Amino acid sequence: MDGDWARARIAELRREIRRHNDLYYRDAAPVISDQEYDALLRELEELEAAFPEFADPDSPARAVGADHDARFVSAPHSRAMLSLSNSYDPAEVEAFVQRLQKDLDREAIRFTVEPKIDGVAVAVRYRDGALAMALTRGDGRSGDVITANARTLQGLPLNLPDDWATRFPQRGVRAFEVRGEAYFGLGRFRALNEERTVRGLDPFANPRNATAGSLKTLDSAEVAGRGLSVFLYQIFPLDEQDGAEPGLTGGFPDHRREMAVLQELGFPVNPFLRTAESAQGILAILADLEGVRHDLDYQIDGAVIKVDDMRLQAELGFTAKAPRWGLAYKFAAAEAETLLTGVTLQVGRTGVITPVAELEPVELAGTTVGRATLHNWEEIARKDIRVGDRVVVVKGGDIIPKVLRVVADARTGQETSPPAPRACPVCGTPVVRGEGQVALRCPNPLCPAVLAGRLRHFAGRDAADIEGLGGKWVDTFLDLGLVKSPGDLFRLERAVLAALPGWGEKSADRLLASLAQAPERPWSAKLFSLGIPQVGVTTARTLARRFGGIAELAAAGGEELATLEDIGPVVAEAIVEFFASPGGRALVRDLQDVGYFLPGETVERVEDQGGKVAAIEGKTFVLTGTLPTLTRSEAKALIERAGGKVTGTVSRKTDFLLAGDGPGSKLGRAEELGVAVLDEATLRALLAGGD
Template identity: 40%
Template sequence: MDPKLEERARELRALLQKASIAYYVHNAPILEDSVYDRLYRELQELEQAHPELITPDSPTQRVGEKPAEQFPTVSHRVPLYSLENAFNLEELKGWQERLLRLLGRTPEEGELEYVCELKIDGAALALTYVDGLLQRGATRGDGQVGEDITPNVRAIPSIPLRLATANPPPVLEVRGEAYLPLAEFERINRERCSAGDPPFANPRNCAAGTLRQLDSRVVAARKLSFFAYALHWPEGWPAGDPPQTQWECLQRLKELGLPVNPLSQVCRNLQEVAQFYERWRQAQLPYACDGVVVKLNSLRLQEEAGFTQKFPRWAIALKYPAQEVPTRIRAIVASVGRTGAVTPVAELEPVLLAGTTVSRASLHNADRLEELDVHIGDTAIVRKAGEIIPEVVGILKELRPPDAVRYRLPSHCPECGTPLVRPAGEAITRCPNPDCPAQIRGQLQHWASRDALDIEGLGEKRVAQLVEKLGVRTVSDLYRLTPEQLESLEGMGSRSSQKLVQAIQRSRQQPWERVLYGLGIPHVGVVTAQTLAQHFPTPELLAQASIEDIAQIYGIGREIAEAVVSWFADPAHQQLLQELRELGIPALPPQKSPIAAQVLAGKKFVITGTLPTLSRQEAKAWIESRGGKVTASVSRQTDYVVVGSDPGSKLKKAQELGIPLLSEAELLALDPGNPHS
């Protein structure tokens, strides 16, 4: 290979990357489009003539791979949490008051400092850079597991293929939002209409759909953009001290060549947050924006505040007012959920709202009914809470008909007749009867839902038949059903009965985290169930855990820990677990499964690279359950370094210090009496 050609290719790659960063990150182009195009063509022709010159970070390699058949799933090293919403400044103030109490700060100590960022209406992305090179791009998914869409991410020109630093961290996790500029959205819809295709409903749907295209050339043609807003350095930050604030994170992202929304600001108090919110609420922006994200600026305070099962406590989305429409209330029904909560639901004249037809809307609770003074026959103002759940936010009393009847919650459960109760200090009215048919139906539907045991064919109508006609009362009863019993139900023949029984029996193979979610423990959602299952890989270990054991897990708070401990202490729930165990569900091993011996007590481990079968969290849980400790960096106090494929700089440091190296198999062999299961 001619050294001059190699040198020219390096020069072109460096110049084109520099031009892209100037254009997308700094909004200060250094090359005319025509010049950029000519240089790009020169590099392209060089690589075509000499394929050995092609590198993964070459601008020519953004698009061109053959269409994928499907997207593989991928576990996020750092979970992608969603945000709690505030819909006005009063709710934001209430959030800050909770945060101050959580941090043990008094008003006299001064207000907290925040960073405000515009909430772009797009799709969240997780980017992984290894030694500065883009290795993976993934969707949010459920927050723990997403889809690997790396070819599509590479097709977004504002996402750098290589970080703009000579000394990158071994691994850098970047979070951000892929979005579609409004001008591109309008262009795409014009083209679709001309071709006879239906237009996209909004830029967010178009962006999300584009990211899941199997052909990355389609992604490139739609010209998505990207803003980064968070970074994590799971294996250490070698280039100086890590950022100490969210604002420093944003600046560091820009230094690394990642685009950051310039319309961000440090706010010293809530008054400045409110001013930022009002400044941009009515602004004409080149992209869809549905609010402002407010984050604690101090990363130390963020860590101290922690997380709920779904949200970081240190951040909130202050949403712009949602679209609201008027419609008439036909009737109001009291709906009883699986936890016994009784919710008044308005049945409405169907109305189009935010792209969907709405015919039912929540009235939340008795206090809300009283506050709104709701009558059947009223004209209500309806909006979508968080743009998802329809709710009644107001009543046009001047349009109230003379025969309108005021509605109040019933005194007795509409399902079982049990007197309803409202515990002191709670807004929710509940049915206290655990044998209430509505609660039983809700629990069965939850158990069979897609994120739990995923039992196909066991929908709302079928569950109601099982409860009413066959006397099913608990999830364990499902596994005793026979095809002959099911054939007695309306709409069930021999073939459909066999199929449903097979689907129920197949669900025995679902992993422990799905079973844990399906049990319906208060505050334990999909992500929390996955986290708990990784730290307590059997129900026995979780049942024996204390509130302190559970609360110390990253992303788990004391409220969740108390709910879990309380649930496992209930004799009825212990009986349910025993019945499931006797039915042979593999996710629930024998009750006498021993707790791991503390064979690793006092030993310090570091994990680097990707292990063959264990995720990093699983390996950490395995070590800690045996008394060991997992640390983030290698030092002379480290006893072992566990090495997987593609290890980072920790391997080199361990070799320099002479620290013993272990494979996954060698790690598990440290406890031959109780291997990982």
């Protein structure tokens, strides 16, 4: 190989990798897949090894990327926070096992295998039993201080049980550190993106980007509402200066015991942890994990393989970049190449027109993909996407696939750039573009696409929750002229519904029963169902807590609204504008007339009184799992306002365990100790004065 060529290629690779590091770690907006990134890094590593004369201590091949953000204070890590080496190839798992057998000069090595959560690494320190500090990975030597945001991580204890120090084999431990991965559950991620869309913000590309963005949000109240989760996988004691021994034992005999201690102290740990003693055993577990990965409520991008015995870990030690005792095995990325056959247009309930890529169907992460979002015309121009292109499609998050990039080499010259529309594809009204906005919109409030979108939003699960009003029925109702607005739904007649093709008395009764229940929906859900611009689920909850009914909210001024937590001037103005607009006023009046809005809405009224509640005052609560409508911090606030106390771990002093989905070890502990277990509905009943 030619030296000049190698020198040029090394420089080019370093530049490219640094750029992608910035995009990934600093901007949380990667433009290439992990697999492509790793391929660049490997090429650089190989070239640097083959041409040592071009070595550079600052080469990105020698350091992990940095996520430092100038808005945050940075602090040194207690000990280096390194990533494991990555592998995509089962043969490398075998090579890894063989290498360790040789290095340790022993046949029998037990390995643990656990899911690799596709989130953001965090390090959290506890001093004297209380959460004291949290850091991002940063460059591995120091990270950004994100303590306030870490305190909002669901299930992360703020305080530990009194006997916490006895869990360590060392005596007199005063402080320790846990490390793990913050992540978004997929349900929360979807809700967050829906909310961002409602507020006119760009949705996050995937849960990992949402996690990185959330941890780097300056307003921790905003972060608390998002419902970030965390899994911990490492714990070790710290000395007086928050330093840690360089060895990685933490004093525990093996990684399984380390995980058990985390769990005993009340930290969320992933339930999947298996062991194997051979490469074949590990590969079998990897296959099992890959088989269930799409059933999980969070994203995993692979598995972490570690030597279980921590004395062996210490013996193996580290390279400059990564521990020798572990390997991150990554599943093949969910991306595929296919042909872009056309670009169609979709009109949303706010009139926003989104271009959609029509694709030659292709297999992607277990599903057949025929369409992908193109976001907007700026994106199409930036990526130079043309009809007839070969394109690479990825599944970011579990949700809508997107076009990552064009395979430019495959161009024949026959490709054509899709023109931006001049008129709404549904009603033909000329499109508009709001000042400073990227999106094109149909401004016609009676556009059938806009009406259908509004009805679907109204009937949605987080809104009026009308069963039996699935996608195509909305279109049928609109086509037949049965319904033009949400209020019309309540005027549907049983006989008319039952006579619809494909319906019948049963379907009609089901829809009518669901509609009859709608006024009983939580006040915040009813408020959300209106589709007020900028008002997502969280903002609707804030408003519902402050205002007792729709009339009270409609009468509120912008200044009053802007004083509320989480509501800025832009949101306040959007709300005032909505209630001042003829369309908004007519919609509200209509929904009052049909009995959907009640003169005084109830549930959140109780929450807002802020008074002590006898059944809760002086009682100690522990929270676990995901609650159906409240985030943990909301539940905590409600309990505290009613005079109760919330602690991190279940002990004999605990009065109630408030448990949601996926309760973890706390539930078992509560049952052991005979602590009463409540669900959210029971908590609400208690708050409302019941017993």
